[in-house]
Amino acid sequence: MIRVDSLHKTFRDVRAVDGVSFEVAARTVCAFLGPNGAGKSTTMRILAGDLAADAGSVEVAGRRVTPDDPGSRAQLGYLPENTPVDRRLSVVDYLDFVGRLRGLDRAGRRAAVERVLGLCSLEDRARQRIGELSKGYRQRVGLAQALLADPPVLVLDEPTSGLDPAEIARIRALVVELGRTKTVLLSTHVLADVQDTATHVVMLRAGRVVAAGSPLDLADEEAPEVLVTLIAPTPDVEQRLLALAGVERVSRRGADARRQSFALEVDDRERVAGLVLDLAREADWRVFELVQRRVGLEDVFLRRMESRA
Amino acid sequence: MNATVGVLRRELLIFLGAPVAWVLAVVYLATLMTGFFVVGFPVGDLRLPGFWSGGYAALDALFAWIPLSLCLFVPALTMSSWAGERRLGTDELLFTHPVSIVSLVVGKFLAHWAIVVGLLGAAIVPAAIAVRSLGALDLGVVGAGFFGAVLLAASFVCVGQLASCLVADELAAFLVASLLLFALVGLGLFVRVLPPAIVEVAWYASPVVHYVETAVRGVIDVRDLVYFGTLFAAALTLEVLWLEGRRWR
Secondary structure, X not given: OEEEEEXXXXXXXXXXXXXXXXXXXXXXXXXXEOOOOOXXXXXXXXXXXXXXXXXXXXXXXXXXXXXXXXXXXXOEEEEOOOOOOOOOOEHHHHHHHHXXXXXXXXXXXXXXXXXXXXXXXXXXXXXXEHHHOOHHHHHHHHHHHHHOOOOOEEEEEOOOOOOOHHHHHHHHHHHHHHOOOOEEEEEOOOHHHHHHHOOEEEEEEOOEEEEEEOHHHHHHHOXXXXXXEXXXXXXOHHHHHHOOOOEEEXXXXXXOOOEEEEEEEEOOHHHHHHHHHHHHHHHXXXXXXXXXXOOOHHHHHHHHHHHOO | OHHHHHHHHHHHHHHHOOHHHXXXXXXXXXXXXXXXXXXXXXXXXXXXXXXXXXXXXXXXXXXXXXXXXXXXXXXXXXXXXXXXXXXXXXHHHHOOOOOOHHHHHHHHHHHHHHHHHHHHHHHHHHHHHHHHOOOOOOHXXXXXXXXXXXXXXXXXXXXXXXXHHHOOOHHHHHHHHHHHHHHHHHHHHOHHHOOHHHHHHHHHHOHHHHHHHHHHHOOOOHHHHHHHHHHHHHHHHHHHHHHHHHHHO
C-alpha cells in the first residue's frame, strides 16, 4: 500500500534522507522510529506530496506520488507534526474547507464532517474556534481532517506529542481501530505508542533505514539480556562480568551506596545467568536480583541507534 | 473550482471573524471620506479641492485618493496571505491536499479582491448618493471610475499577494508591498521630476496613469485593460511558480 524506493533528499548541504526504502502492507499500522533529525518528517512530507524528492520514488495505493500531480495525493490523509490546522476557523468551517479541497460535494461534505466529528469525539466542540481548543482537541481536529475523505492511507507525524495520558490513550485506541481498515504510517518518539498500536516498525537513523520488521522479529534478532543487581566489595565488577563466556556487552544501569546494577547482552541467557551466580559465589558478591529477559522494542531501538553511531 | 471556492470562503470567513480587520476597514473608509469631503487631493500635478470647498458635483478627489490609500490598505490585507500561512505552519497541510496551486492562489486573490472592491463600493456608492442629492453628478463617469478602481484593486492585490509569497514574514510582506505600490503610484504622480529619458516608460508603467484615464475622463481604453491584464497575469504567474518551487527547495 505504501512503497518507498531509494528515496534521497538534501537540504542545502544536509542530507536528510539517504536512500530510504521500505514497504508497508495494506491494513497495517507501521511505526516510523528514529531520533530527531533522522529523516522521518522529511520522508513523510515527500509521501504526502509536500516535498519533492531529489531521487527515488514513493507510491501510495499503487499510484506514484509526485508534486506536480495533485490527484496522486488523494489516497492519503496527512497529519503533520504540531498539527498546523487553521486556528482562526471553527471546527466545522475548517472541516468543510478541507472537504472542498478534497473535492467532496455539499452532501458528501456534510456526511463526512458528521462522520469524523463522531469518530474523533468532537461533536460538542463543532462550533468552537480551533484556536480556543486545548491541544488534545486540536490534535483530534488534525486527525479529523486527515480522515475526512476516508483515504486508504494515513500518515501521522507524532500524533501523541505533548498530550496528557488520557488523550494519548484515546488516540492510540483510535489508531488501532483505524489500522483494521487502513494503512497507517505513524511517527513517534513514544515507544509505548508503538507497542500498543504497531504491527510493523521501520527505524531510521541519519537518513537511512537501520531496521524494519515486526517488533517481535526485531526483538528476536537482538541478543537477550541478563539484569543483575549485587553488592560487591571490589571495583572491577564490570570487567569481570564482561570476561564471562557468552557476554557480549555490559552496561551499568545504576548504583547506590551499596548496590550496583548491570545489564548484560548475552548469547544464552540461562547459561550466562548460571555463570554470573558461580562468579558471585567465587568472588564473594551478594546477588540481590538476577533477571533473565528478552529485549523489548526500546532496547532494540537504543541498540540500533548506538550500533550505527 | 470547488477548491477555489473553498479558499475564497475560508479567506472571507477569516477576514469577517477578525476584529482587527473591521477596525482596518472602518479606518480606511473614514480616511477616504475625510480626504474626499474635507481635505481634497493636494498631491502631485493633479491637485483637487475637497468636496465642500470645491463646490462641484464630481467624485474626482475620491478617485484621486484611491491609489494612494490602497498602497497601505491592500498590503495590510494581503500581508498574511502566504506569510501568515508559513507562520502558522498551515501551508504544509494546504499543499498536501489534492488541489493545484493555481486554484489556491486564485481563491486567495478573489477573496482579497472581493474585500477591496466591497470597501471601494462602500466608499463610492454613499459618496455618489450624497453628491447626486446636491448636484448633477455624471453617473457614467462614476461608473467608469469605479470600474477603473476595481481593475486597480486587482493589480494591487496581485502585487500584495506576491510580496507575501516572496518574503519571510508578514511585516516584511507589508513593507515590501507598500514600497512597491508607492513606487508604482509615484511614477505617475511625480513624472515631472523624473529624467526625460525614462518619463515615457515611467508614465506607461504606473497603474495610476491607466486608472486616471478611466476614473477622470470616464473612458475605458483597451490599452488600460491590456496593462492591468498584463500586471495581473505576471504577478499571479510568478506567485504560482514560486509556490510550486517551494516543493523542490
